[in-house]
Amino acid sequence: MEIPSDAEKITLRANKKYKICTCGSSKTLPYCDNSHRDLNEKKGTSYKSLKIFPSEDITLSVFSKNWK
């Protein structure tokens, strides 16, 4: 499996909630800052964040083509 060179490596802590941006408009990528609400209002889209609830500490590489 090849990880894209522009993937973000993030470390998540157990028993916390994380929201990952799927729309690309967040100013805190890769995390959601709720900018999708304005984007959805302006563009008629229905973006929502991806919620992650790790049961243990974990490091992930995350990537979305919408973040460019």
Ligand code: FES
């Ligand atoms: S800001 Fe992009 S999904 Fe929330």
